[in-house]
Amino acid sequence: xxxxxxxxxxxxxxxxxxxxxxxxxxxxxxxxxxxxxxxxxxxxxxxxxxxxxxxxxxxxxxxxxxxxxxxxxxxxxxxxxxxxxxxxxxxxxxxxxxxxxxxxxxxxxxxxxxxxxxxxxxxxxxxxxxxxxxxxxxxxxxxxxxxxxxxxxxxxxxxxxxxxxxxxxxxxxxxxxxxxxxxxxxxxxxxxxxxxxxxxxxxxxxxxxxxxxxxxxxxxxxxxxxxxxxxxxxxxxxxxxxxxxxxxxxxxxxxxxxxxxxxxxxxxxxxxxxxxxxxxxxxxxxxxxxxxxxxxxxxxxxxxxxxxxxxxxxxxxxxxxxxxxxxxxxxxxxxxxxxxxxxxxxxxxxxxxxxxxxxxxxxxxxxxxxxxxxxxxxxxxxxxxxxxxxxxxxxxxxxxxxxxxxxxxxxxxxxxxxxxxxxxxxxxxxxxxxxxxxxxxxxxxxxxxxxxxxxxxxxxxxxxxxxxxxxxxxxxxxxxxxxxxxxxxxxxxxxxxxxxxxxxxxxxxxxxxxxxxxx
Numbered sequence: 001x002x003x004x005x006x007x008x009x010x011x012x013x014x015x016x017x018x019x020x021x022x023x024x025x026x027x028x029x030x031x032x033x034x035x036x037x038x039x040x041x042x043x044x045x046x047x048x049x050x051x052x053x054x055x056x057x058x059x060x061x062x063x064x065x066x067x068x069x070x071x072x073x074x075x076x077x078x079x080x081x082x083x084x085x086x087x088x089x090x091x092x093x094x095x096x097x098x099x100x101x102x103x104x105x106x107x108x109x110x111x112x113x114x115x116x117x118x119x120x121x122x123x124x125x126x127x128x129x130x131x132x133x134x135x136x137x138x139x140x141x142x143x144x145x146x147x148x149x150x151x152x153x154x155x156x157x158x159x160x161x162x163x164x165x166x167x168x169x170x171x172x173x174x175x176x177x178x179x180x181x182x183x184x185x186x187x188x189x190x191x192x193x194x195x196x197x198x199x200x201x202x203x204x205x206x207x208x209x210x211x212x213x214x215x216x217x218x219x220x221x222x223x224x225x226x227x228x229x230x231x232x233x234x235x236x237x238x239x240x241x242x243x244x245x246x247x248x249x250x251x252x253x254x255x256x257x258x259x260x261x262x263x264x265x266x267x268x269x270x271x272x273x274x275x276x277x278x279x280x281x282x283x284x285x286x287x288x289x290x291x292x293x294x295x296x297x298x299x300x301x302x303x304x305x306x307x308x309x310x311x312x313x314x315x316x317x318x319x320x321x322x323x324x325x326x327x328x329x330x331x332x333x334x335x336x337x338x339x340x341x342x343x344x345x346x347x348x349x350x351x352x353x354x355x356x357x358x359x360x361x362x363x364x365x366x367x368x369x370x371x372x373x374x375x376x377x378x379x380x381x382x383x384x385x386x387x388x389x390x391x392x393x394x395x396x397x398x399x400x401x402x403x404x405x406x407x408x409x410x411x412x413x414x415x416x417x418x419x420x421x422x423x424x425x426x427x428x429x430x431x432x433x434x435x436x437x438x439x440x441x442x443x444x445x446x447x448x449x450x451x452x453x454x455x456x457x458x459x460x461x462x463x464x465x466x467x468x469x470x471x472x473x474x475x476x477x478x479x480x481x482x483x484x485x486x487x488x489x490x491x492x493x494x495x496x497x498x499x500x501x502x503x504x505x506x507x508x509x510x511x512x513x514x515x516x517x518x519x
Contacts, residue, residue: 035095054098059133060110061185063192064147074134074142076110081128099123111192117150118158118195126152150196157194157203160236164210164375167230174226183213200243211370218275218290229276229288232376239383246386249347250355251368253487254309255377257344267319270373271295272312300370302363309483314438340406345379349493354388356399356484397471398446400497401453405433406485407494413504415461426507429460441478462502
C-alpha cells in the first residue's frame with residue numbers, strides 16, 4: 001500500500017512508520033477541511049469586518065502538557081466528533097453553525113470552550129472534541145499540535161468555576177508581574193482539568209492554586225491596584241464537591257465562620273487571616289478592599305497555620321474585652337460568647353481534636369483555607385463527615401474542659417445529687433471564657449488556664465471532678481488548642497465534654513447529631 005505524508009505528519013514522527021498515513025485518509029482529510037473553509041461566517045462575538053472560523057478560538061495555555069508561555073500561538077481548532085453516520089448536509093450544518101456557547105455567548109478561548117463542553121453548550125449529537133493548538137515551532141512553521149480530547153458531558157464543577165473565572169479574566173487584563181502570571185497559568189490548567197472531567201481531585205488542586213493566586217495578588221502592591229479582592233456573590237458548598245478529607249473540613253470550619261454585625265471593625269475570619277477587609281458604609285452594600293497585611297500579621301502557610309489561627313482567636317477575644325472596658329457591652333447575637341463566631345460549619349469532635357493534636361496535614365489545611373477564604377465557603381449539613389482514623393479516641397481533658405465555654409447558646413444540665421440531699425432541679429448554664437485565655441494558651445500557660453476554667457465551672461454550679469494537673473497531664477500545643485476552640489462542634493459534643501469533667505448529666509441535646517457519626 002502506498003503512503004502519504006512524512007515524518008512530521010503525525011505526533012509519532014518516524015516511530016513504527018506512524019509518520020505516514022493511508023493515502024485515502026490523507027485525501028479525505030483534505031476534503032474535510034474544505035467544509036471548515038466554506039463555513040466562515042460572521043457570528044455573534046466576532047468583529048464586524050472579520051469572519052469567524054467554525055470552532056476556532058483564541059489559545060489558552062492550559063490543558064495540555066506541551067503548553068509554554070512564551071511560544072507564538074495562532075489559535076485553537078476544535079474538531080467535533082460524533083458516533084453515528086451523518087450526511088454531508090448535516091455535517092455542513094454542524095460546522096457552519098460552529099456552536100459552542102457558554103453563559104449565553106460564543107466561547108472565545110480554549111478554556112471557555114472546555115467550559116462550554118462541560119455545560120452542554122454545543123450541538124446535540126457531538127460526543128467529543130479533538131483539540132488542536134496551532135503554534136509556531138521548528139523555526140517559523142505553524143503546526144497543529146494535538147492537545148487532547150474533551151468529552152461533551154455535563155460536569156457540575158463547571159458552575160463552581162464561573163465566578164473564579166470572571167475574577168481571573170479581570171486580572172488578565174492588567175499588566176502583571178511574571179510570578180503572578182505563572183500562577184494564573186497553573187490555576188487555569190487546574191480549572192481546565194476540573195471542567196473536562198478531572199473530578200474532585202482536580203477541583204481540589206484548583207481550590208489550592210486559586211488560594212495561592214489570591215494570596216500572591218494580595219502581597220503584590222502592583223497587582224492590588226489592578227483588581228479588587230475576589231468576592232463570591234453566593235458562597236459555594238465546597239464540602240459536597242471536594243474529597244472528604246478531614247483537612248478540608250478543618251479549613252471549611254475556619255473559612256465559614258462569620259459575623260452578623262452591621263457595623264464596626266471587621267473582625268471576620270477573612271479579615272483576621274487574609275489581607276482583605278470589608279468596608280461598611282451606612283445604607284450601602286459592604287465593599288471588599290485590600291490591606292497591607294492580615295490583622296494577625298501572618299500569611300497562612302504550613303509553618304504559620306497554627307500560630308495565625310491562634311492569633312486570630314486572641315485578637316478577636318481582646319477586641320470583645322476592650323469593648324466591655326469602654327462601656328460598650330458585647331452583643332451576644334453579634335459576637336457569640338466572647339470570641340465565638342455566631343455562625344459557621346459544625347465539625348465532628350474527632351476532626352477538631354485531630355487538628356488540635358497535630359494529626360492532620362498542615363500544608364493541605366493551609367492550601368484549602370487560602371482557597372476557601374478567597375472563593376467563599378458555605379456551611380452544609382448534607383456532606384458526610386470524614387473519618388480521621390482516630391474517631392474513637394477519647395477527648396483530650398483540657399479540650400473537654402474548655403469546649404463548654406465556647407457554646408453559642410446556654411447548655412442544659414442536670415446537677416448530680418449529693419448523698420442525703422434532694423435532686424437539684426435541671427437548669428441552663430451559660431459559661432463565659434476569659435478573653436485572656438487565647439493569649440495565655442499561646443504563651444504556654446495551659447496550667448493557669450486549666451485552673452481558671454475549673455474555678456469558673458465550680459462557680460457556675462458545675463462541680464469539677466478533675467484537678468488542673470489532671471487536665472494537663474496529656475501534652476497539648478497551646479496555639480493549636482487556642483485555634484481549635486474557634487471551631488464549632490455540635491451542642492451534644494459540648495455537653496458530653498462538660499459531663500466528662502463535671503458532676504452533671506446531660507438532659508437533652510440542643511441539636512440532632514447525624515446517625516452513625518461519633519461525636
